[in-house]
Amino acid sequence: MTGAAPRPTLEAVAARAGVSRATVSRVVNGGDGVREPLAARVRRAVEELGYVPNQAARSLVTRRHDAVAVVVAEPESRVFADPFFALQLRGISKELAAHDNQLVLLLTEGRDDHARVARYLSGGHVDGALVFSLHLDDPLPGLIQQARIPTVFGGRPGWRGGRGDVVYVDSDNRGGAREAVRHLVGLGRSRVAHITGALDQTSAVDRLDGYRDVTGDADPRWIAEGDFTPGGGEWAMRALLDRCPDVDAVFAANDLTAAGALRVLRERGRRVPQDVAVIGFDDMLPVAEQTDPPLTTVRQDIEEMGRLMARLLLRGPAAEPASVVLPTTLVRRGSA
Amino acid sequence: MTGAAPRPTLEAVAARAGVSRATVSRVVNGGDGVREPLAARVRRAVEELGYVPNQAARSLVTRRHDAVAVVVAEPESRVFADPFFALQLRGISKELAAHDNQLVLLLTEGRDDHARVARYLSGGHVDGALVFSLHLDDPLPGLIQQARIPTVFGGRPGWRGGRGDVVYVDSDNRGGAREAVRHLVGLGRSRVAHITGALDQTSAVDRLDGYRDVTGDADPRWIAEGDFTPGGGEWAMRALLDRCPDVDAVFAANDLTAAGALRVLRERGRRVPQDVAVIGFDDMLPVAEQTDPPLTTVRQDIEEMGRLMARLLLRGPAAEPASVVLPTTLVRRGSA
DNA sequence: GTGAAAGCGCTAACAG
């Protein structure tokens, strides 16, 4: 494919306006230092010809692209199902727009795509990349680091051999988890269980660590593995009730998991919070406010995380690369 | 932001390998017509220097980008909630990957974004655009046509003044709707109602037209406006039952709507399909197979639509621009 | 303030 009709060049505009290419260039890029009558003539010529600068040519000399790639190493099916990601993307989108940068979303599904994405990033199409490294064993982050373009990760990357100089934005998962569990303990609960998230994601591991920080070497039977989905929450809650019928509190790795757990608790006739107190994580309003009872949960500002990722990337390599860990806050509702 | 360390150029590789730039270029681009020993030397130099071609420079001369933009004129929130879109995107993604093209997803939310997207498309970053023009009054399609790059629309664009030469891929919404309603009539149903989709989308309008094709000038009270969501389906079904208690069949504009309608029917004690037969549209498996009873519905191959859009775009302006309307098929399950 | 000239890094004829 070869773009449609030949589009007018700077040269053409210059000829039409009776000035030099340099002058047109100046006008097109803000117009400082060009006297008004001339500038007006140039603008008219641009208008008449429908001139649009060729970005490839421009980038070739400026080495800037005013575009940022967002790389998601997940099949669309998952990406598009995850409200968490949508929120983060919105934050990114807003921040980039404010800096007049174009957001370029690169989806990868499978090995072949990795190579293409790596090539795209190294190829000089974008000024930087925002990468979601959702899984511990994802090879993409490594590939991207080799592309040697400024990169900010969403969530602490957990890939083995992670070098020290990666920049990421994350919530204080461990601290938030601690606060949740402490709250349960403060409520007088002494048999606090935990339903984990998918343990190939650092967020799940960190929350588990936070739980352990408070409970110490708790009986491992009080830890049930989930996967951040309601179904996983149900399954784990059942297992938990079967092996520890006297559980009196549950800290779930996220709100969806908690929602699943709540369903099972009701099904088994446990009252929440009287018999079993439940705390989630995320504070996704559509979930947390709709459950019965409304969910006490650890809030993280997801959209802000996205915004911050973009900001960190755009500020360039000037400031030393410092990751940011955002604080979380406990939101009390009815479930604990 | 200014890309990181200065990256090696063709020149550098040529110097290191002791050949000319042209030779390196040949090797890098497939290597035909370069004798093996030389080619090997070049490859080693490329390797050692970590050379990656500068795409801006390449595009400047080839006028190709091997990248295609997918433009979605919807806020992320909606895009990411819609499984329909995810499926289409998957089809596109696969087809583009097969042709070694990079998919660049451009999201727009609000006026400001439109300008940026238009600029991006005109700026020569991509070889073409795939555009989802979901709403009748969307200004984006018009803007994009002005960008004068090859474009294929997803779904018949309904914008006023639509020129004749737009290329789009769509399902035979009208024909599918006709088949559904005819099926209901063939079942002996004589009071067939319709719950529409969001009528600012052509797909909803076309399905309504198909319904009318069969029912003729039916009493307008048998038509209730929905919005493609389960909630809308519930609401519309209630209205329908209130004003036409003797309704014996419902054609819903999509499966989600049908699912909502089914809930209300059960709630009101109507048996499906004995008292009221129900047909949906889409055949989204997770929905259609999970309802009770399983949903009879009009299937469209959504992923194939995506694939086709990409194929149409990639084949270039060679073949005359012909839109494609894919056939639908009625899938019989339990509800009608 | 404005223009002339020199490239940015690469590919594509065209010679040899």
Next chain:
DNA sequence: CTGTTAGCGCTTTCAC
């Protein structure tokens, strides 16, 4: 086969 030579369209010193 390989090297030489022109640019692609734009920005950017540097003179005027």
